[in-house]
Amino acid sequence: MDLELTSVRKAYGQVVALDGVTLRARANETVAVVGPSGCGKSTLLELVCRLTEPDAGTISAPKAALMPQRDGLLPWLSALDNAGLALRASGASKRDARAAAHEHFEAFGLTGFERARPAELSGGMRQRVAFLRTLLAGRPVLCLDEPFGALDALTRSQMQRWLADALLQEPRTVLLVTHDVEEAALLADRIVLLSPRPGRVVETIEVDLPRPRARTDLAIVELRERALTAIEQKELA
Amino acid sequence: MAAALLVLLALAGWEALVRAEVVDALLLPAPTDVAQALWTDRAILAEDLLVTTGEVVLGLAAALALGALLGVSMHLWRPVRKTLRPLVIGSQAIPIPIIAPLFILVLGFGLAPKVLMVALVCFFPVTINLYDGLRDVDPDAQKLLRSLDASRWRRLALLEAPSALPATFTGVKIAAAVAVIGAVFAEWAGSDRGLGHTLLIANGQLETARAFAATALLFALAIALYGLFALLERRVVGWTPRTAPRGGQ
Numbered sequence: 001m002d003l004e005l006t007s008v009r010k011a012y013g014q015v016v017a018l019d020g021v022t023l024r025a026r027a028n029e030t031v032a033v034v035g036p037s038g039c040g041k042s043t044l045l046e047l048v049c050r051l052t053e054p055d056a057g058t059i060s061a062p063k064a065a066l067m068p069q070r071d072g073l074l075p076w077l078s079a080l081d082n083a084g085l086a087l088r089a090s091g092a093s094k095r096d097a098r099a100a101a102h103e104h105f106e107a108f109g110l111t112g113f114e115r116a117r118p119a120e121l122s123g124g125m126r127q128r129v130a131f132l133r134t135l136l137a138g139r140p141v142l143c144l145d146e147p148f149g150a151l152d153a154l155t156r157s158q159m160q161r162w163l164a165d166a167l168l169q170e171p172r173t174v175l176l177v178t179h180d181v182e183e184a185a186l187l188a189d190r191i192v193l194l195s196p197r198p199g200r201v202v203e204t205i206e207v208d209l210p211r212p213r214a215r216t217d218l219a220i221v222e223l224r225e226r227a228l229t230a231i232e233q234k235e236l237a
Numbered sequence: 238m239a240a241a242l243l244v245l246l247a248l249a250g251w252e253a254l255v256r257a258e259v260v261d262a263l264l265l266p267a268p269t270d271v272a273q274a275l276w277t278d279r280a281i282l283a284e285d286l287l288v289t290t291g292e293v294v295l296g297l298a299a300a301l302a303l304g305a306l307l308g309v310s311m312h313l314w315r316p317v318r319k320t321l322r323p324l325v326i327g328s329q330a331i332p333i334p335i336i337a338p339l340f341i342l343v344l345g346f347g348l349a350p351k352v353l354m355v356a357l358v359c360f361f362p363v364t365i366n367l368y369d370g371l372r373d374v375d376p377d378a379q380k381l382l383r384s385l386d387a388s389r390w391r392r393l394a395l396l397e398a399p400s401a402l403p404a405t406f407t408g409v410k411i412a413a414a415v416a417v418i419g420a421v422f423a424e425w426a427g428s429d430r431g432l433g434h435t436l437l438i439a440n441g442q443l444e445t446a447r448a449f450a451a452t453a454l455l456f457a458l459a460i461a462l463y464g465l466f467a468l469l470e471r472r473v474v475g476w477t478p479r480t481a482p483r484g485g486q
Contacts, residue, residue, distance in 0.1 A: 049384040066384040068377035075476045076399050088395060089387035117476055137385055 001062045002026050003048065003141055003173055008057035010043055016198035017043040020057070023192050023201065027140070028171040032184030034227065035194030041177040042069065044199070045143040048175060062173070065137035069145040071130040073118040079129050080105070080114040086137035100136060107169075108132050124155045131166070141173045148183065157215065160186050164212060181231075185223045186213050193227060195234045202234045203227075266446040271453060274446035281435065286454050288431040292348065292420045293458065296355020300412055303356060304363025308405075311364075312371040312397070313389070329361050333419065337426035351423040351431075358419035359412035366408030370401030403477045406470040413462035417455045432458075 003025040010018045017040035025031040033041050046052045047059055049066045065086065073082045081088075083104070084097030092100075105111050108128045118126055127147055134142055147163070148156040164187055167174065178184055184191045185207060193202040205227060209219050248268045254260055255267035262270065275282065307325060311318040333354065340350035374397055382392050424433030432451045439448040471480045 046380070049380075051380055051384055064384070066381055068381055070377055072375070072377040072381040074378060074396065074399070076402075076474075085381075085395065086385050089382055089385040089391055091388075091391070119476065143384075 308367030370404030
């Protein structure tokens with residue numbers, strides 16, 4: 001089932017967060033939503049996750065799982081329990097949730113950290129635990145809100161490669177919100193550029209490039225420049 | 238270490254003042270006199286301590302149960318919140334020495350009025366800190382659980398209750414420190430035993446050394462209870478900065 005937003009508008013009081021946003025993702029596609037801070041990107045994900053309703057327009061989407069901007073890990077839970085949180089939220093026992101989460105720990109490079117609390121994990125590990133939690137929710141759509149925004153440049157590029165691999169293993173429809181144009185070019189099948197508030201779609205760029213992609217690929221570099229130019233022109237206008 | 242030194246220094250100064258007869262020993266007994274009273278009256282005082290400790294512990298337990306019930310139901314249900322919040326706050330404006338005789342009158346001289354007085358003093362910090370703690374939840378985590386379609390109870394159990402634990406412990410520690418006040422007032426209003434009772438009688442008989450000995454035991458009881466909950470806090474709430482081992486910066 002496809003994910004489709006048509007002419008969606010959302011305002012908070014006087015502040016219009018999104019205005020006339022139309023966006024589409026086919027099953028197992030990754031769509032990146034790129035735009036400057038405060039352009040309503042997070043609102044877009046909240047709408048898709050049904051945390052809030054649009055003022056106008058329609059949203060048709062399968063059930064979506066949210067990965068909030070600052071990982072949303074619970075500080076009192078171990079890595080294993082954090083990863084299994086989605087299962088516990090839907091009524092699974094602690095034991096079943098742990099067993100299900102543990103199956104993925106090796107593939108996620110988390111072996112040996114099962115009992116570690118978030119404060120004891122590195123930034124990259126925290127994001128992997130948060131991503132595993134999102135994945136285990138078992139929803140067809142993943143809404144990732146700047147998943148690597150808080151990481152240093154080196155870890156971020158490792159994690160981008162890692163996410164691309166993980167999605168090849170477990171294909172999902174992904175809505176990736178980011179302010180990093182390069183990240184979008186590396187990961188997405190389509191890039192949707194949003195204007196500053198109120199967020200409107202400036203341009204939609206199809207990224208028809210083979211995977212794996214590298215930052216230094218000429219096509220990626222060109223794409224990045226094209227997207228940046230489009231955003232800058234809009235900001236100046 | 239420094240605290241023990243400070244106490245020793247204060248005691249030495251106090252002793253010197255009384256010995257030099259700067260103050261009347263009838264009004265302020267010397268620490269050595271208090272120590273002597275603690276020893277000679279040990280049989281009575283030990284029994285009193287046991288009685289008062291029983292009242293305080295039962296009262297605290299009642300306060301915890303009541304505080305948990307009120308805090309959680311005020312958090313979950315708006316009508317309960319609207320109805321009870323003013324009453325909960327108002328309950329703390331009741332002057333305890335005035336209400337204590339009424340409790341005795343209605344409930345008799347037994348254990349019940351003492352437990353109730355302690356609970357009345359102690360439930361407030363527990364309730365308010367728990368209630369505030371339940372609302373003080375990371376908004377991202379709240380969104381996350383709502384997006385996962387967690388039921389109201391699941392959200393309470395998985396997110397809000399653990400988030401509220403550190404604040405609740407603060408409330409419980411405050412309650413532990415003030416609990417003895419409730420017990421003493423209740424014993425004053427009507428009792429034939431307990432540290433508060435002995436304190437009152439000793440005062441009337443100008444047995445100030447014994448009165449001070451009883452006070453010293455109340456002091457120790459409050460500290461012991463507080464310490465017990467602080468210890469429990471370290472075990473239960475191991476993830477907050479406050480329970481982390483402190484470096485000597």
